[in-house]
Structure formats: C-alpha cells, structure tokens
Amino acid sequence: MGLFDLDETARQHFARIHRAALVLCGNPWDADDLAQETFLVLARQGSNFQGRSSIYTWLYGILLNLDRRERRRYGMRRRKLRVLWDNQPADVGTTPGADAAAEVSEWKKSLWARVAKLPDGQRQALVLRFSESLRYEEIAEVLECPLGTVKSRIFHGLAGLRRILEEEGEDARQLPAYPGEDLSHAV
Amino acid sequence: MPFDPSLIHPDDAPLRADGDLDLPDDLSVLAEQLADDAAHLSARYPADRELQVALAADLIQSAERIKRRSWRSAAFVAGAALASLAAIGLTLSMWAAANNRPTTTDLATSPDVPASATLPDELPALLPGSLAAPSPTALSLGELSAPEMEALFDLLQRDPNHASSISF
DSSP states (O other): OOSSOHHHHHHHHHHHHHHHHHHHHSSHHHHHHHHHHHHHHHHHHGGGOOSSSOHHHHHHHHHHHHHHHHHHHHOSSOHHHHHHHHHOOTTGGGSTTOHHHHHHHHHHTSHHHHHTTSOHHHHHHHIIIIISOOOHHHHHHHHTSOHHHHHHHHHHHHHHHHHHHHHHTOOGGGOOOOOTTOOTTOO | OOOOGGGSOOSOOOBOTTSSBOOOHHHHHHHHHHHHHHHHHHHHSOOOHHHHHHHHHHHHHHHHHHHHHHHHHHHHHHHHHHHHHHHHHHHHHHHHHHHHSOOHHHHHHOTTSOGGGSOOTTHHHHSOHHHHSSOSSOOOGGGOOHHHHHHHHHHHHHOTTSOOOOOO
C-alpha cells in the first residue's frame, strides 16, 4: 500500500471508526458492518490515499460516504434496526434477556436518534465534533467544505436538534443522563 | 416536497473572538449531552476484538485478492496487446504480399519473365473467361484451382510439340 500499513491502521483506528458508526446508525450490528466495510474500502482503494491528510480523517470520509449510501438505500432507519424498531413492544425495556431490543432502545433514547433526523451535512458535522472530538479544521477536511461552513452546520445542527426536542415536548435541559443499566424508562 | 430555503444556511454561526463557536447555554448543554451519549454508547458497545481479528484476516485476503487480480489484469492486457500486434502484423504482411504479387499483366510485360512461361496460343480459349481475360499470352498459375491446373497439365502433355514450361 505504500503510505500506510493496513493491519496497523486497522488496529489503531478501528475503535474510533466503530464508535462513529455506532452513533451514525444506532445499533451495534450495523455499526460492525459499516466499520468493517470502511476498512475494506481502505484495503481496496488505499492507493488513492495521497498522504495529504491524516489517515483517520480519510477513514471518516469513507465512513460517511458509506453511511450516506446506506441511508439512500434503506432510509433513515437501517434495515436490521427497522425490523427491531417496528416489532419492539412498548415495555420491552423492562424485559430481561431482550438484549437486542434493549440495545435499540439505548440508542433510541439517546440524543443521537434525534440527530439522525437532521440533514446530512449537519448530522455529519455533529458526529465528527461531539462524538469524535475532531477539530474544526479536521472536520472541514473530512467534509471537504470551508471552516465557516463547518461551524455553521454545527450551530444550525444543534439548533435543529433543539427544535426537534421541543416538538417532542422535551426540554433539553431536563434530558436524563444515561441511567446506567436502568432501562425502566426505555421506550 | 416543496423547496425549503431554511435548509440552506449562510455561514452565520456566532463566533467568539478566538474563532470558536459562541453557543447559547441551551445549545452548550445539548453539545455536552451529545458527547456524553456518544461516550456511553461507545462504552456499552465497544468494538469487538474478534471483529477486529476477523477484519485483519479479511484485509489480508482482500489485499492478496487485489494483488492477484491486478496480476491477472496485467497479464490479460499484455496478452491482448500481443494478440493485437500479431493481428496487425499479419494484416499488414498480407496486404503487402497482395500488393507485391505480380499480376498476369506484369508477367506478360516483364522482361525477366522467359517466353517459355507463356501459354500456347490456343490455351486461353480453353480456360475460363476470367482466367484468360487479363492477357492472351500469360497466365498466373496462382489463380488456378486444382482441377483447372490438372486440366492445364493435361493440355500441355497432349501437345508435346509446343515447348512449355512453368515458372513460379
């Protein structure tokens, strides 16, 4: 590959790509697939990497492209998630052993489920900033847009998120922090 | 869906003097909550170690497959190029041979062609029109089919007084 070693790159960056995939798609199964696919694209198209940016920003770019493609294909709720989402009874959060459904509700009650309703540009900027803690300059590099646009997308993404919460009748200030393993309030 | 101009925002985010975003309190809370939620999800469902091992194997296989495929592609391209060159060469040589082959007229008028290569006077009348047409005195044997050539030899043998020879 020349500019990087595949195994070493996967070892160093798989966890962070997996984390971003998790908040993007909302369930660990699709996150696994998406993260793996990202690295397979790297294996196939690694020769296109010119070393002008860091390898992880390049990987984020691949991940976001794959996620966008999947969303176009399956809509906002990805295929596997949709099955569980649609079949999940309201009191499933208290049902012992219903791990898969509980995993879905974990994401469903997080703010990232609301972020998923935002336009692509804002959603991706929020993921890179608040899940991945990238600097504005790095986000601009990944999204291939000016720095001002990145800041604008983040600002308007947060404002859009606030609007969604208001529409849902929730106050952002009163959102519960994660209550550990207590899923009693799960949807 | 009607076009919603509010989806396109100018770069109008409020900024602090240091260039960072100047977020109102409620948006700052949301930002912190997003970071917390991401950390929680990530801690709850960390990247699977087995998945990473499987990925490493996949990557190695994929790289080998790509290498094999690129070799195959290179071999195919080289083979196709050689075949194309051979076809072009063959076509050119056939074309050149066709252009250089002496015609019956050439044979008749060329000073190098001995008189013995000409056919008996009455022979053209016995041959098919197309063969006799180019020249009444010379015949290119290359244009004769096997039965025609056999007939020609028979005629020549039948007329021993008429000295004839064949040159190639």
